[in-house]
Amino acid sequence: MCLGVPGRITEIIDPNKKLAIVDVSGVKRQVNIACIVDDQNPPESCVGNWVLIHVGFAMNRIDEREAAETLKLLEEIIIAQGTMSNYE
Structure with missing residues (x-):
C-alpha cells in the first residue's frame, strides 16, 4: 500500500534542483x-501550496480542505492502531 501525506510548502531551498521545505503537521522536511x-x-x-508527499516527492497539489481531511484520517488511524495494540 502506498501512502501520501499532506504537507504545505514553506520555502524553496534550491530552485534548480527543485527542492523545498514542507511542513507536515509541524515537522519540516x-x-x-x-x-x-x-x-x-x-x-x-x-x-x-498544499501537496501530497510520497517517498520524499511532492506528487501533486491538493487544496487545503482535502489536506485537512486527510491529516484528520491519518490521525484517527494512528489513534486506532495505538488502541488496537492494547488488545494484542
Whole structure:
C-alpha cells in the first residue's frame, strides 16, 4: 500500500534542483517538487501550496480542505492502531 501525506510548502531551498521545505503537521522536511513544477508553475510559485508527499516527492497539489481531511484520517488511524495494540 502506498501512502501520501499532506504537507504545505514553506520555502524553496534550491530552485534548480527543485527542492523545498514542507511542513507536515509541524515537522519540516525536505522534498523534491519536480513533479509539480513546469513553465507555468515555477518553483517559487509553490510556496504556500498544499501537496501530497510520497517517498520524499511532492506528487501533486491538493487544496487545503482535502489536506485537512486527510491529516484528520491519518490521525484517527494512528489513534486506532495505538488502541488496537492494547488488545494484542
